[in-house]
Amino acid sequence: MRYLAPDFVVRSFLDITPEDVRELSPDSLAICVDIDGTVTDFHAPEVPADAQARLRSFSDAGFLTFIVSNCSGRRVTEVHRLFDDLVTGVVTPFDCLGPEDDDDTGRSHRKPAPDMLLAVAARYWVTDPATGVERTPRPEELLMVGDQIFKDVIAAKQAGAPSVLVPRLGNRDHVGVRVAQRPVEAVVRAALRLPVRDEDWPHRLTPVRHR
């Protein structure tokens, strides 16, 4: 079960501050954020102003910021339109296609696969805080934020990155997720002693103590 546990919980992406990340996850140099249910409602056509401000607060504080989304089809273009100006990079499964993968539809690169996080670690540059030298970030220096254990948390675990679990934002959901995954997630959350009811989620970034 510990394999399914996030490293942190908080009631909203909006409540994660650069100061709290520096204090509680001091190795993190980049924030990688899921979209649907985390930053916006499912397939929302706009990014709320408070979420835009929160993303910008991380870049202003010197973090790299990434959108790491399982989106497909026309939503890929929309996601780039919504987020390209707000973050360091937008990464979708299509950014993980190999040059020889002619029949690769991108499916195998979706979370819970670690591929998008590993792509971030391989392709972007950070300034090493100790030496001031530019280098690629290590996967453990990425902090993944998402609303699904079976997508976001496991993708982070497989990449070797810490993760933050937030409760799903909004009431809409992909039908497969609603039917197949949410009930299982509720059971897993209870077993891991993670917050279940709305009022149980902490207002500040809180480490999960593994028992």
Ligand SMILES: [Mg+2]
């Ligand atoms: Mg999500």
